[in-house]
Amino acid sequence: MKFNGETRVNEIVLSQAGARQVLEKAGVDYCCGGGKSLREACLDAGKPADEILKQLRQKSQQTGPEDANWVAVPVGELTRHIREQHHRYVREAIPRIRTLVEKVKARHGENHPEIAAIQGLFSEVGGEMLMHMQKEEQILFPYIDALESAKNGNGSLEPPFFQTVRNPIRMMMKEHDSAGDLVRQIRKTTGEYTPPADACTSFTALYQELRQFEADLHQHVHLENNILFPRAVEMEAAAV
DSSP states (O other), rough: OOTTHHHHHHEEEHTTTTTTHHHHHTTTOOOOTTTTTTTHHHHHHOOOOOHHHHHHHHHHHHHSSSSSSHHSOOHHHHHHHIIIIIHHHHHHHHHHHHHHHHHHHHTTTOOOTTTHHHHHHHHHHHHHHHHHHHIIIIIHHHHHHHHHHHHHSSOOOOOOTSTTTHHHHHHHHHHHHHHHHHHHOOOOOOOTOOOTHHHHHHHHHHHHHHHHHHHHHHHHIIIIIIIHHHHHHHHHHHHH
């Protein structure tokens, strides 16, 4: 795919192997803000669009499409992957990070008041994500899976209480935006996850865990906003 500064970020990510790594490293939003042009997304991130475009083009010469499998595989495989890979990671990471931040706060909180702010922000995003994933697993994903089963001739589709899949998707995307804003605040508060000079091993480990949590969230949201949700809307429209 040929792209330029006006190409939408989600189109680049879906067609360009390695694009996520380039954008993740630069702090350019490719998940919640995937519908923006590359130039707009770089402006929001305070990064030079021409430089990011150059890096993406260099990456495009190395490998082929990376996400084509998730665009083509059965939707049920994608919802299962999200549950088993990303939802499980979040549920395991939250208590681990909460324990680390409490430990670091007890030891360094007096000299580093930013730890209390990080603790509050992570508590908020952790609570939001747990509720968010429960709604996906109990309501949205089963309906999307049922859409695909009906499309393949395996049973009939019961009308959902939420009328159309667009309604829960709209809510999930708003929650994605909220979680994305909270992790951006954490990134800013940690100085791009840069431990201070007096950081102990636990302090450094905390920042590494927070960086990984953000990266997983971005991939999680990308799979849903840019691939799963559009496919679900398309299937539902075809079923009407």
